[in-house]
Amino acid sequence: MPYGGDVWVIHRNSAAREMLGDGRFVREPFRTGERVVPYFLDFPDFLKTTLQFEDPPHHTKLRKLVQRSISPKRVKAMRDSAVAFANELIDAMVAKGPPANLVHDYAIALPIQMLSNLLGVPPEDREKFEKWSHSTLSVAGMTEDEIAANMMELAIYMSGLIAQRRAEPRDDLLSALAAARDKDDTLTDDEILTMAILLIVGGFDNTANFITIGILSLLRNDDQRELFLSDIDGLAATAAEEVLRHGRMQMGLPVAGGGGLVPFVATEDVEIDGRVIAAGEAVLVDPSAAGHDPQAVETPERMDITRQNNPHLTLSYGVHHCLGAPLARMELQVGLSEIFRRLPGLKSEGPAEIDMNNLTQPVTNLPVSW
Secondary structure, three states: OOEOOOOEEEOOHHHHHHHHOOOOEEOHHHHOOOOOOOEOOOOOHHHHHOHHHOOOOHHHHHHHHHHOOOOHHHHHHHHHHHHHHHHHHHHHHHHHOOOEEHHHHHHOHHHHHHHHHHHOOOHHHHHHHHHHHHOOOHHHOOOHHHHHHHHHHHHHHHHHHHHHHHHOOOOOHHHHHHHOEEOOEEOOHHHHHHHHHHHHHHHHHHHHHHHHHHHHHHHOOHHHHHHHHHOHHHHHHHHHHHHHHHHHHHOOOOOOOOOOOOOEEEOOOEEEOOEEEOOOOEEEEOHHHHOOOOOOOOOOOOOOOOOOOOOOOOOOOHHHOOOOHHHHHHHHHHHHHHHHHHOOOOEEOOOOEEOOOOOOOOEEEOEEEO
16 A cells, blocks of 8 residues: 555455454554554545544443444434425525536535534524535645644534533534443543544545535436436435445446445454454455455346345444444435436536545535536
8 A cells, every 4th residue: 555554455244244344453553553544545634533443342342332322213204304405405406507526516405404404504504514514525635734633623512512502402423422321331521523534534535425425426427317216216215325336336336446445454363254364454345346256246236226135334234334424314315316306307518527645535516507
């Protein structure tokens, strides 16, 4: 790897699940700075302080407390507001007229609004919260100094908001985290802050990319788009899962590559799929390749929004399964459903622009008309 040296890359679905479920693989050496994260780009330091770089038992404690506060039930209650806001965004696009940059006008704006609601950011602070949060986005186009300044302002703001929620709880995620208890354990303000930052990063950047790639995948597959339009509500869930599995391929990006889930380090010699990963060696999963493993997925090269057996690993697996997965899935389903429900004639007006030099390889521009 350009950063962090050599790393094993797992492409087979069963082997990936085996490794992700094995507690002998840890991330502590990356969190402490003992090791550089082996990746195709330099991993941001602030991400190394978040839950995804923790290991059990501390990871287990933090995750258990947070899961109570971002449950599928809470996310389900947010769906109606997501639908309403998606339609507000579409109204604004229609009023402005085509062409529109779907990334800026729709795919980013929807998850920003939803996460603001979830965290309990007051309406009067939404504008500056959005500005700060854009600094965590790959599509922000800011200098390193600008990103650092905005991240600092965001951290200061969120710390103040956490303190307010401890003193005056409300019906939002920060209040729930502040009140979360597991026996005699509670979350410190610093732990809540890192949780919030992780949700901001995953909730904005990745979800915005999922929505954009999902829409473009349907635009590039006439038969699947027509099928989706025939039963939007019935196919939204399986379509979203197929986008998570197959979307990169529809973008023309390679299925198997060096990128993937955050790497681990073996604490002892471990045999995975007939290969010994020696103690101290790093290993990562390429979820795109694992999602196209013909031993796990039938006709993996084909986009099929009706696919029922879809064992993709885009949102990881095991103890590090994406904490915000229920929210990401809901937003992707709503994002796909409402744009095609309102604008069934949606079409691309130019090539998608992709930033290949960024951690998440985001789509930064997708011109569309209707």
